[in-house]
Amino acid sequence: MLRRPPAPHISLHAVRDTTVTAVQSLPAVLLGTLLNILDGVSYGMIIFPAAGVFAGLGGTGVSMFFVSAIISQLIYSAGGSGFAGANGSMMIEVVPFFHILANSIAEDIGEDDPRAILATTILAFAFSSALTGLTFFILGALRLGSLIGFFPRHILVGCIGGVGVFLVITGFTVSIGMAEDDFDFSLVTLKYVFLTAQNVLLWAPALALAVILRVITHKWEYQLIFPMxxxxxxxxxxxVVISAHIDLSILRDKGWLFDMGTSHEPWYHFYTLYDFRAVRWDVFWGTLPTQLALLFFNILHPPLNVPALAVSLDHDVDTNKELVAHGYSNLLAGVLGTVPNYLVYVNTLLFYRVxxxxxxxxxxxxxxxxxxxxxGTGPIAYIPVMVVGALIFVLGIDLVKEALWDTRHRVSWMEYITIASIMICMTVWDFVIGVIFGIVVSCVFFVVQSSQRKSIRTLHTGETVMSTVRRPGAHRAYLREVSKQTTIVRLQGFLFFGTITHVEETIRTLVEGPSWHRNPIRFLILxxxxxxxxxxxxxxAFVRIQRxxxxxxxxxxxxxxxxESNVGRSxxxxxxxxxxxxxxxATFNDALEWTENVYLRTWFSSQKTETRAVVLPGRQVSSLAFEEAVAATPRNMELIEAGWRTIARDHSPPDADVADAPEPYNTLVKVFSAYGRVDRDEFAPLTGYLERVCPAEGTVLWQQGDDPDGFYIVEAGVLRATYQFGEHTRPTQESMVPGTLAGELSALSGLPRNATCIVERQAIVWKLSIANLRRLxxxxxxxxxxFTRLVLKAAKLDYDTLIAALATRQ
Structure with missing residues (x-):
């Protein structure tokens, strides 16, 4: 006989713990309920405009507020949010956009068809919730929450300030019972609002209550001051009313209490406004630009509020998970026909603290x-208008303060102008226009600010830096003199129409006017x-520069x-x-090495010397622009004069007593003659300690970190050393041509090799091993x-060049 599975057992311990938790949560629940009442009455009442076909829908807006708050609260509490005590509520910042939607729909349809206006408007509200939810869900599911951080913060601050101004204006209109559409900045309207005694008596108490509250909270930061x-x-x-025996109907007629009429609609009354047959679909789809602006504004809040709340509560959460939760709550709100919602930073913070x-x-x-x-909304008729007005004033003043006062020392003057201009556009014209204007102004200011940044990082001649090629002393002396004909311009950042103008003008001054006559150049390295x-x-612009x-x-x-890089493709x-x-x-060193090779080959070609005898590393070019007859130009005359002062000495015919000298003496002369006299008789014994080696191309002479086995004097071919100074830094390469040394410092010091050396071209080298050095x-x-003194002199200059190259490398 089969037995039924046992029913799930709920232990008394679990029930007791839940009960204790519920009792401990009562203060927080009471506070949260009070905050919902205050927010619902304040902002639910103004979801719809208060004029025309929308008059009398304040209670309907409150019901929609509470439905949206309940949906978000259930989603967050059921595990959607990483904050266990998250408070969800209607997204109150969208009220200005709702008014734009409602008024534009009423204007397009006409006041003679109120059923179509209400049906289209409330569907547009619900559609904004669904569109917001879908966007949140996609951003969270694809883990793209961090993308919102790329949006300029000051534009959002300007939008928030614009909402603040709207709420301040709404505080005046709600307090005096004036339709928002009737408010403008004409002299007649301003006199009516601010100079009519009856109206001043209505809005002044509300504004005074808001100011007094902010004075109190400025001095005391107790968290329960606001609700109390x-x-x-x-x-x-x-x-006061009871003491003065004032009739409530008189107060209601004078505008001190809300007039809810004789209607006692249930909370679900707003569903009766849905009528898909009455919806004007052409008008509905015509609201898409405003819907997109509303969506743009909506999606900026949670990615900013969630991290801020996490910091305030010292609680780590996943922003993408919170976006998914916002997606579910807003999609459900759209399906159930109500307005967008989000996690409320201030309410949640207070809820946690209590x-x-x-x-x-x-x-x-x-x-x-x-x-x-x-x-239901019946009790709203007994709420003083000044309370709602004060609540609206408080939030409006806070938002304006956040936008204009709090940012005065935190943003640049361009960003501050952007914030103020967005607020002005939103107030005078339209919220959508304000958002678009803010984006345009930010783009303009971005171009201006970027144009002011220096795209030229450094500008200098080739005299200040040489390539990491070890060359004979005479060659180095020649290159130091002629490299002033090389100008190096190092650029940075993104080059666009705003920054390239300065670069082009700078280069133009190098090849025109006094600068060119003073120092004509042969190479411009960018x-x-x-x-x-x-x-x-x-x-x-670079094409113009090249011409x-x-x-x-x-x-x-x-x-x-x-x-294949972005720059290369452009x-x-x-x-x-x-x-x-x-x-x-590919690298700056390669470019510098190539220009030096061109200078050397130009000199040897002009002297009718066999250039193949001069071994040069790097890219080999069969035909160079400077391998031509030297004309009587200032640049060529400088090359000739520098060559005679330097290289010509090293390559002049040897004296009779050294003309028949065998190797390695000629190589020793080439290496050390720039640092001192190399006497043949004095250095003759050295030959017995040197070993002639002919390594093939690709041979590894030593690896970085190896113990030294000696050092090499290069007679022919090219060696290349690669220095890897750090794990995440790109390697530095150094070439050794005939007439130079390799591995001398590690051999003399006995320390491990600091580079890896390979044979780039088949070479002939003379090796002085450690054992032979000790024997010498x-x-x-x-x-x-x-000999050691000459080696250290040559090594010092070689490493000076290497260090200079490293210092100028990005």
Whole structure:
């Protein structure tokens, strides 16, 4: 016989714990209920405009407020939110957009068809909830919540300030019972509102209550002041009324109490306004621009409120999870025909501080709000208008203060102008226009601010930096003199029409006027390593620069990007990199190395010297612009004069006594003659300690970190050392050509190798091993000291060059 499975057992312990939690949550639930009443009466009453076909819908708006609050509260408390005591409520900042929707629909349909106006309007409200929910859900599900952070904060602040001004104006209109549409900034209206004694008596108490509250909260920050204050005001009001024996009907006629008429509609009355047959669909779809502006404004709040609340409560939450919860609550609100909602920062913070830290307290708050909903809107007729007006004034003043006062020392003057201009546009014209205007102004200011940033990071000549190629002393001396004909411009940031103008003007001054006559240049190196991108205007500016340089026979050398990068594609799109007289290198060092090679080959070509005897590293070019007959130009004359002062000495015919000297003596002369006299007889014994080695291309002479086995004197070929200084830094490369040393410092110091050295081109090197070096020091101490002195001199200059290259590297 089969037995039934046992029913789930609820222990007395669990019931007791839940009961204790519920009792402990009562203060928080009472506070949350009071806040919902205050918000519902204040902002639910103004969901619909108070004029025309929308007159008398204040109670309907309150019911819609409570339905939306209940939906969001249940979603958050059921586990949708990471905050156990999250408070959900209607998104009150959308009220101005609702008024725009309602008024535009009424204007398009006409006052003679109120049924169609109400049906279309309330459907538009519900559609805004569904659209908001769908957007929140997509952002959260795709984990794109962080994208909202890329939106300029000051635009949102300006929008918030605009809402604040709207609420301040609404505070005046609600207090005096004036239709919002009737308010404008004409002299007649301003006199009616601010100079009519009866109206002043109505709005002045509400404004005074708001100001007094903010004075109190400025001095005392006790969290219960706000709800206790607005509980006390109605009590005091009715004490005065009862003491003076004033008839409530008289107060209602004079505008001190809300006139709800004789209607006693149930909370679900707003569903009777839905009539899909009466909806004007052409007008409904015509509201999409406003709907999108409303959506744009809606989606900015939760990604900002949630992290702020997490910091205030010291509670880690997943912003994307909160967005999904907002998606569910707003989609459900749209399906159930009510207005958008969100997690309320201030209410949740107060709720937590009073003990509402559990999901039980959240469900209790939802139940209390249901009770408020079922009771209906009848009690609203007994709420003093000044209380609602004061609540609206308080929020409006807070938002205006947040936008204008709190930001005065926190934003730039451009951002402050943007905030103020958005508020003005929203107030004078329209909320949608204000948002669009703010975006446009921000874009303009962004262009202006970006244009003021320096796109030229540094500008200097080639005299201040050399490539990391170890060259003979005579070659280095020659390059130091002629490299002033190389100008280096290092750019940064994004190059666009606002920044490229300064770059173009700067380059133009280099090749025109006094600067050109004082120092004519041969190469212009543009280092784009720190450039994020190039727009079409900047790319075309580079084309103009190239044409200008070509007219002066100046070669344009780009470096710091690849052909497939964003910068490379932008420059290829204007065919710049295919133009004659334009070169591209991956790194700045490669570009500098190439220009130095060109200078050297130009000198040797002009002297009819066999250039193949001069081994140069890096990119090999069969035909160079400077391998031509040297004309009598200032640039060429400088090269000739510098060559005769430097290289010519090293390559002059040897004396008779050294013409027949075997290697490695000639190599020793090439390496050390720039640092001191290399006497043949004195250095003759050194040959016995050197070992001739002919490593093939690709041979690894040593790895970084290896113990040193000696150092090398390069007679022929090219060696390349690679320095890896850090795990996340790009390697630095150094070439060694004939007439230079390799591995000397680690060999002399006995410390591990600081680089990896390979043979780039088949080489002939003379190796002085550690054992032979020790033997030289013992057997020929005087020669060893002189030889070591020359080695250290050469090493010092080599490492000075390497350090300078590292210092100028980005």
């Amino acid at each position: 204050y607005f509980l006390a005001v109605p009590v005091i009001f009715y004490i 003990g509402g830290t559990t999901r039980v307290s959240g469900f209790m708050l939802a139940a209390a709000t249901v009770v408020l909903l079922v009771i 280092d784009l390593t720190l450039v994020a991108g190039v727009d079409m205007s900047a790319a075309e 200008l340089l070509a007219s002066k026979r100046v070669m344009l050398v780009f470096c710091g990007f690849s052909l 420059l290829r799109n204007v065919d710049l990199l295919e133009m004659e007289g334009v070169e591209l290198f 020091e013992e057997e020929e101490p005087k020669l060893a000291r002189e």
